[in-house]
Amino acid sequence: MEDQLYYDMFQTRLENELLKICTSSGMLEGVLLKSDDIDLKWKELAPEYMAQAVREIAEYPTVSVAWAGYVGMAVACWWNRDWNRLGGQPYSALQGPGGFDDMDDYIMKEILGLIPGSVQAGQITAAMQSCAQTAVTFIRQEKIEPQSPRAFYVFARAVRAMYGIGAAMELHRLGYEFRKLQ
Numbered sequence: 001m002e003d004q005l006y007y008d009m010f011q012t013r014l015e016n017e018l019l020k021i022c023t024s025s026g027m028l029e030g031v032l033l034k035s036d037d038i039d040l041k042w043k044e045l046a047p048e049y050m051a052q053a054v055r056e057i058a059e060y061p062t063v064s065v066a067w068a069g070y071v072g073m074a075v076a077c078w079w080n081r082d083w084n085r086l087g088g089q090p091y092s093a094l095q096g097p098g099g100f101d102d103m104d105d106y107i108m109k110e111i112l113g114l115i116p117g118s119v120q121a122g123q124i125t126a127a128m129q130s131c132a133q134t135a136v137t138f139i140r141q142e143k144i145e146p147q148s149p150r151a152f153y154v155f156a157r158a159v160r161a162m163y164g165i166g167a168a169m170e171l172h173r174l175g176y177e178f179r180k181l182q
Contacts, residue, residue, distance in 0.1 A: 003150075003153075007153055007157050010138070010142070010157055010158075011157040011158075011161050013138070014134075014135060014138050014157070014158060014161045015032060015161045015164065015165070017138070018134060018135070018161060018162070019032055019165070019168075021127070021130050021134060022127055022131065022168070022169060025123070025126070025127050025130070026123075027123065027124070027169045027172065028165075028168055028172050029172065029177065029178075031168075031177075031178040032164060032165070032168045033167070033168040033171040033172055034164065034167065034168060034171075035079055037079055037083055038072070038075050038076055038079050039164075041075045041079075042071075042072075042075075042160065042163050042164075044091075045071060045075070045091050045094075046156075046159075046160070048091040049067075049068060049071060050156060050159065052099075052100040053065075053067065053068070053100075053155075054152075054155070056100070057155065061136045061139075062132040062135075062136050065132045065135045065136060065155075065159055066104070066128050066129065066131070066132035066162065067100065068159040068160070068162040068163040069131060069162040069163065069166030069169070070094075070103060070104045070108070070128065070166055071103075071107070071163055071166065072165065072166025072167035072170070073107060073111075073112060073124075073166040073170040074107045074111045074170075075163075075167060076166070076167040076168075076170035076171050076174070077111055077112055077174075078111075080170075080171070080174050080176075094106070094107060094111070104125070104128070108121055108124065108125075120173075124169065124173075128166070131162060131165055132162065135158040135161065135162055136158075139151075139154055139155060139158055
């Protein structure tokens with residue numbers, strides 16, 4: 001129970017910081033937009049994502065975290081387009097010929113339809129880099145023994161937070177907003 005509370009608090013602190021970063025860069029408006037469908041899809045995709053990302057942590061820590069944000073963007077895009085048809089897409093649909101290595105470029109171009117090098121693509125890339133660097137810093141500040149179970153779970157929570165921030169960014173880009181019901 002104590003560990004669960006620790007992981008929950010870590011993820012909440014990180015999400016709040018990522019939300020600040022994305023709000024200050026104009027990618028969000030102070031609210032973490034979300035959908036139960038999008039959140040549930042992560043549970044399906046996470047095992048395959050984590051299997052690939054864990055192998056990259058040592059050499060490419062920011063990439064191993066950042067790509068989850070792009071996955072969140074892709075899922076939010078599918079949700080907006082046609083969830084009945086696209087909601088069942090497998091993890092492999094997020095990767096092109098380069099597999100995990102160029103997942104960001106593939107999602108941006110082939111799923112989101114953004115032109116590489118465009119202003120919008122550049123803004124998303126900059127926000128994702130900033131968020132991923134922040135996530136890695138948060139992980140390192142925990143001073144957890146590498147390759148321990150706690151290190152894995154903290155990494156998993158950071159990746160989950162990046163997925164959520166990516167989904168929120170895409171929902172915002174698509175024009176969704178949070179409104180209080182009167």
